[in-house]
Amino acid sequence: MSILHDGYFTQGLDADPELAAAIRGELARQQDGIELIASENIVSKLVLEAQGSVMTNKTVEGFAYARYYGGAQFADAVEALAIARAKALFGCRFVNVQAHSGSNANNGVFLGLLKPGDTILSMKTAAGGHISHGHPATLTGRDYAIVHYGVSRETERVDLDEVRALARAHRPRMIVAGGSAYAWTLDFAGFRAVADEVGAYLMVDMAHFAGLVAAGLYPHPFPHAHVVTTTTNKSLRGARGAMALWNDEALSDGINYGIFPGVQGSVMLHIVAAKAACFGEALKPEFKAYNAAALENAQALAETLAGRGMRLVAGGTNTSLMLVDLVNQGVTGDIAATALEAAGIAVNKNLIPFDTCPPEAPSGLRLSSSAGTTRGFGPAEFRQVGDWIVRAIAARDDAAALAAIHDDVRALCRRFPIYDAA
Template identity: 75%
Template sequence: MSTLHPGYFTDGLDADPALAAAIRGELHRQNAGIELIASENIVSRLVLEAQGSVLTNKTVEGLPYGRYYGGAEFADAIEALAVERARAVFGCAFANVQPHSGSNANAGVFLGLLKLGDTILAMDTAAGGHISHGHPATLTGRDYTIVRYGVNRDSERIDLDAVRELALRHRPRIIVAGGSAYPRAIDFAGLRAVADAVDALLMVDMAHFAGLVATGLHPHPFPHAHVVTTTTYKSLRGARGGMVLWNDESLSGRINGGIFPGVQGSVMLHAVAGKAACLGEALRPEFRAYNAAVVENARALAETLAAAGLRIVSGGTDTGLMLVDLSSRGVTGDVAAKALEAAGLAVNKNMIPFDPRPPEAPSGLRLSANAGTARGFGADAFRAIGGWIDRVVRAPGDDATLAAVRAEVEALTARHPIYGPPAAGISRP
């Protein structure tokens, strides 16, 4: 027992009432509402406990079995386990599980494999790309020459001929596939052919569909990609963080060095333990069933919204996410998102391809079936969710409608509670 700080090793969250109230409030929000934000999911209790463990106390730098600090026996075992599982899940030769985020994974790859000023060809954020692929506000956008490709105006899908023309004109060193709001399967073989034509590397950021790749429900980036990055939450349903995967051993030193010491320092071992936990779950048969349900539920939601008269960008989805065009309703994404949150439905506003509106008040919403499926919602539940979204965006300023929908939302979530007291030592309010 610490005599200097009584209760230091024994007091829990209740020792800080203000913090405890906020965390319990967030637990209640998650439990009573429906999460439709594509960048979020709901982890298992196993992942929660791994992340909230004594690994929080341990600092290490470097790769397993080659650390700069001592006392790393169990830290090495945990990170090695996460690496082994990542390789097994995605069928690759090498993995780095240290990135603190998907953006750090991307930045580390760029730093390791490129020279400052080199050209990157990546999807424009206005077409569904991710900011870490070269948005002007990021270090990547500042430190490299960024050329952006978009989607075909009619199909709203990647046009390989247009990508090839840009690649031949600008001769990028890396071509990036994958994004933040692109709902369709990607032709990795076609993009690799473009990369080979200009002697570029192909990098695939599969953050939003990694779970589908892991279970054979989406085209696999390998063997077409030279390097693959991903987050470990979203469709992998695990700890927040990132990973880098590759097969060519000659890239190992550059990629590992790009992560550490290139863009970050000490390993967050508690997060690595959470990654090991979710990757272990991804090796189980039920994880494929989960991802198959995600695809089915996303299609049910998209079809319901389309039947209600809301346009689905590109006409549908091949993944767990979709973009919804609100233009026909005369409501903007920011207004709709605020009203939906009041009704218990958490979504995010999003630009659609060729959006005439600004990012702060765009024409669309981005929706995902990931978190609802994790709770056990089936296709019928997602059809009901589609109906609630339609009702809210028809009358976003009608408090009675929002209250009525919220009551129906809470009736559904009550049948699918998350965790149950106590979750990570926190009892439900």
């Protein structure tokens, strides 16, 4: 008797009906629903195939051309290709493409450049910061002394005077710029001036605007940042993973060994292959056109929501994401998100600056134009989406009204199909 079941090397998803049903259900949800979640996008068939390739079978540890495992010639070629493309995309000297996630990239940088107990100055979560920058529930929050800056009550934007005052008072070893729910461009030169004044590293986490940076549509973190981290699955439209970028060779050992073996083990080569694929796509002229469209679409959505009486945090956006304040709608973000999901629109609840509600039932929604732009929506479609959002939230207790909106959402999505309906 064979030790392998029949079809081990030939059968696909049909061999596992339960799993197939869940995956095909997710495909149908994506095909017939609108994604507005800022941490999501829609990857190309090329990225899907690279991520599902035989690279998943290969284990390597260490760095390209210096592995602890044999049989690595093609693994080295894939990782070297990803690194070369990332360098070209962002104009930097050094890149580590191994990080499994944005949090791992950030933690690897912290581990490699800081000592336990060092002070990190970063944006507070309620102001738009990311939990990996020092939330008490994370390793960063446990292992380092965290000081948070916020946003101005008047403008709801970063106040560099506050950042400077906190830096002078607490003398951080690292300052972090960037977050997950901040809708405006950041002044990297201003952050670097503060960092230099107190002798701190400046780390920029550009996870939510990396695509805009690559397309020349957002201020570039270099030469101001000592190190930059980013995920690859948001505006870069790639595999779920992350990377770190820097220019000073003196930082290389700290960052590289902070990631491996510091916070993770062997490389997920199938993910690195998919990163190489998306970097190659991002180097093409079409990628700049995509990001320009995402900015235009975000403006259309923001203007529609504001015109229908919804307040946008910080007065709107000049990026591809925005934060909606629901206080004047008499509803919390969790309830609004549930209603919108019933209407075929995926969003995420989110804290707003100075929120008096808990994270589980916050006062806001975070929205992004990234995924809708990828599937081909333009300003007209995003204005329609804005109208549906307002209507769905108002009809949150009316199942029939939400179902009717969902029918319209489905019809729109089928005008802009994604993938084959296999």
